[in-house]
Amino acid sequence: MPLNRSNLCWLALALITAGYLIFWALLLGATAAYSTTDSWLQVLRSPEIRHATFLSLVTCSVAAGFALLLAVPVGYLMSRLEFRGKSWLDAALDIPIILPPLVVGLCLLIFFQTKIGKVIEMAIPFTYQISGVVLAQFVVAAAFAIRTMRGTFQHLSARPEDVALTLGCTRFQAMWHVALPAARRGMVAAFCIAWARSLGEFGPILVFAGATRLKTEVLPTTVWLELSVGNLEAAVAVSLFMVLLAVLVLVAVRATGEKV
Amino acid sequence: MIQLEQLTWKVSGRTILENVTVAIPANTYAVLMGSTGCGKTTLLEILCGLRQPTSGRILLDGVDVTDLEPRERGIGYVPQDLAMFPGLRVCEQIGFAPKLRGMAPAELNQRVNRLAEQFGIAPLLDRLPDMLSGGEKQRVALARALAAQPKLLLLDEPLSALDESMRAEAVSLLQRVQSEHALTVLHVTHSSSEAAALGTLHLRMVAGRLEVESKG
Numbered sequence: 001m002p003l004n005r006s007n008l009c010w011l012a013l014a015l016i017t018a019g020y021l022i023f024w025a026l027l028l029g030a031t032a033a034y035s036t037t038d039s040w041l042q043v044l045r046s047p048e049i050r051h052a053t054f055l056s057l058v059t060c061s062v063a064a065g066f067a068l069l070l071a072v073p074v075g076y077l078m079s080r081l082e083f084r085g086k087s088w089l090d091a092a093l094d095i096p097i098i099l100p101p102l103v104v105g106l107c108l109l110i111f112f113q114t115k116i117g118k119v120i121e122m123a124i125p126f127t128y129q130i131s132g133v134v135l136a137q138f139v140v141a142a143a144f145a146i147r148t149m150r151g152t153f154q155h156l157s158a159r160p161e162d163v164a165l166t167l168g169c170t171r172f173q174a175m176w177h178v179a180l181p182a183a184r185r186g187m188v189a190a191f192c193i194a195w196a197r198s199l200g201e202f203g204p205i206l207v208f209a210g211a212t213r214l215k216t217e218v219l220p221t222t223v224w225l226e227l228s229v230g231n232l233e234a235a236v237a238v239s240l241f242m243v244l245l246a247v248l249v250l251v252a253v254r255a256t257g258e259k260v
Numbered sequence: 261m262i263q264l265e266q267l268t269w270k271v272s273g274r275t276i277l278e279n280v281t282v283a284i285p286a287n288t289y290a291v292l293m294g295s296t297g298c299g300k301t302t303l304l305e306i307l308c309g310l311r312q313p314t315s316g317r318i319l320l321d322g323v324d325v326t327d328l329e330p331r332e333r334g335i336g337y338v339p340q341d342l343a344m345f346p347g348l349r350v351c352e353q354i355g356f357a358p359k360l361r362g363m364a365p366a367e368l369n370q371r372v373n374r375l376a377e378q379f380g381i382a383p384l385l386d387r388l389p390d391m392l393s394g395g396e397k398q399r400v401a402l403a404r405a406l407a408a409q410p411k412l413l414l415l416d417e418p419l420s421a422l423d424e425s426m427r428a429e430a431v432s433l434l435q436r437v438q439s440e441h442a443l444t445v446l447h448v449t450h451s452s453s454e455a456a457a458l459g460t461l462h463l464r465m466v467a468g469r470l471e472v473e474s475k476g
Contacts, residue, residue: 159343165330166308166337167357167408177356182346 028243035240039233043241046234048213049222053241055130056199056218063137064194067145071190072183075149076175080158096143104139105207108132132209133216137198144197145190152186153179192250199246219245261286262307262412262444264470267316269302276302278468280316284461289438289445291455293473294465300448301340303465304414307446308335320412336405336413340420342397344389350376350400351385357408375403378440379433394421398430406441413438415447419454431457 043049078090096104111117112127126132156179164174180187202220209216211225219242226235267280276299284290294300305311307318309330318326325333345353352359355372363371376382379399384392392400398418405413419430435458438445449455455462462473 156346157341157343159339159341160345162305162310162330163337163339163343163404164345164356165310166333166335167404168331168360170329170331173360177360178345181348184347 028240031236032240034233035236036233039237042234043237048217049234049238051214052217052219052222052238053245055133055216056245059130059133059137059218060195060198063134063141063198064145064191066134066138067142067194067198068149068187068191070142071145071149071194072180072187074146075151075190076153076179078146078150079153080161093146094143096140097147101140101201101203102207105136105204108136108139108204108208127208128210128212128216130209130216133205133218136204136208137201140201140204141194141197145194148190148193149183149186152183152190155186156182196246196250199242199249261319261321262446263317263319263322264307265317265319267303267306267318268314269299269306269311270314276468277306277313280468280470282463282470282472284444284446286321286444287438287442288461289435289447289458290461290463291459292446292448292463292465292470293450293452293455296450298465299468300465301416303470304337304416304446304448307412308337308414309333334408334411336408336410338398338401338405338413338415338418340417342401342418342421344392344397344400346389348389349385350381350387350389350392353389353400354385354403354407356404371407375407378437379403395426395430398422399433402433402437406437411444413443413445415445417448417450419449419451427454434458 074093078086078093099107109127112121121127124131126135160178160182161169161174164178165171169177200220201218202224205211205216205218205221206224211217211221213225217225219238222238223235223242226232226238262282262284264280264282267277268275269277280303292300292303302311306313309325309328309332313326316326317324320333320335345356348356351372354375355368358368358371372385373382376385379402381396381399381403384396384400389397389400398421401418415434418434419427422430431454434445434447437443447458464471464473
């Protein structure tokens with residue numbers, strides 16, 4: 001391939017991309033080099049860490065499922081309906097993305113001290129409970145899932161839904177029979193993003209659900225707890241385990257998504 | 261019979277359709293021509309209820325349908341891009357409306373097969389939209405609209421994606437469909453030859469106003 005100006009441009013862009021990826025590879029490589037076989041074995045044997053792993057997998061899946069259930073109708077509304085104040089609502093939906101994570105946790109904690117919050121807690125206790133872990137993961141993950149679903153519906157033509165309306169559908173039926181099947185891949189992507197976001201959630205969980213071992217401890221909490229007692233090797237091993245887990249799940253979900 | 265009375269549509273202070281008044285008798289093949297962006301597609305969308313007019317009335321066989329939902333109007337609509345339902349096989353596309361109305365499976369299959377035979381798409385019933393050519397998609401879109409047994413069929417440049425050799429075949433198909441199903445058709449086109457071959461009533465949209473050019 002001759003080295004003309006266009007090729008030079010692509011080469012420069014490729015170098016920037018490669019530079020970023022190499023930086024990440026170096027980060028992970030250095031972290032992996034810090035870890036030892038003993039620390040890995042310690043991680044695998046520890047009942048606390050096994051519990052945290054199990055709890056992380058369950059709560060992330062539940063939170064991502066709820067996030068998707070919310071994101072589909074909200075994303076559809078925001079992509080299909082024009083109304084006054086839409087840009088304000090759009091900005092409001094992004095609030096959990098821009099808020100510092102600790103503030104989200106603090107907001108949850110304070111809300112459940114109000115009268116409404118206490119009434120809700122009489123039915124389902126959240127504060128310092130496993131359900132609180134799910135809620136803390138959900139409030140942030142839902143914002144990312146909504147963004148993904150909105151983008152998905154915006155990329156899909158509304159015309160087939162219009163035709164479905166003339167063929168006898170109500171708006172809900174047009175969404176159910178036409179828009180949702182077409183948005184399958186977007187739904188997989190939204191679930192995947194919400195799941196990954198939930199796995200990395202730490203601040204709101206720490207503030208709202210606490211860091212009680214064998215109760216509300218999830219993997220990011222484990223890293224923090226191990227660091228706080230100076231057990232850096234265990235913290236590194238758990239961190240690498242999280243990286244591995246996230247990559248495995250993302251690859252699996254993406255592979256499924258390709259077939260959907 | 262379709263009657264449009266003083267139909268007006270404004271958006272952001274701009275008048276797209278202005279006092280459109282016309283009567284199209286039953287079983288007529290009406291063709292509507294006009295420059296790009298003059299409001300032809302908007303008129304079709306208002307007719308089938310996808311947009312609400314700013315003022316004016318739409319009457320189908322003497323019944324005011326202006327405030328009815330699209331599904332309550334009994335109008336078939338084939339848009340320019342044909343709007344295939346992603347992920348649904350041809351048989352599911354054609355059977356969409358009858359299934360929605362709760363038709364029994366045996367009767368549903370019968371209707372789908374009859375339309376597929378009529379449109380020459382019987383061998384394609386198991387295919388997904390991505391595996392169809394432009395001409396095949398056009399036939400499926402027509403069969404899908406007719407499966408709902410509409411009284412009125414609105415076609416928005418349905419032949420624009422076809423090459424010259426397929427267009428003549430499609431024109432004769434549309435003529436046959438209109439007479440066999442005793443339909444009133446409103447067909448939007450840019451092609452004078454298509455309009456001449458199909459239309460018994462020729463309409464032209466000029467600056468948001470509708471003019472009757474000739475009656476066949």
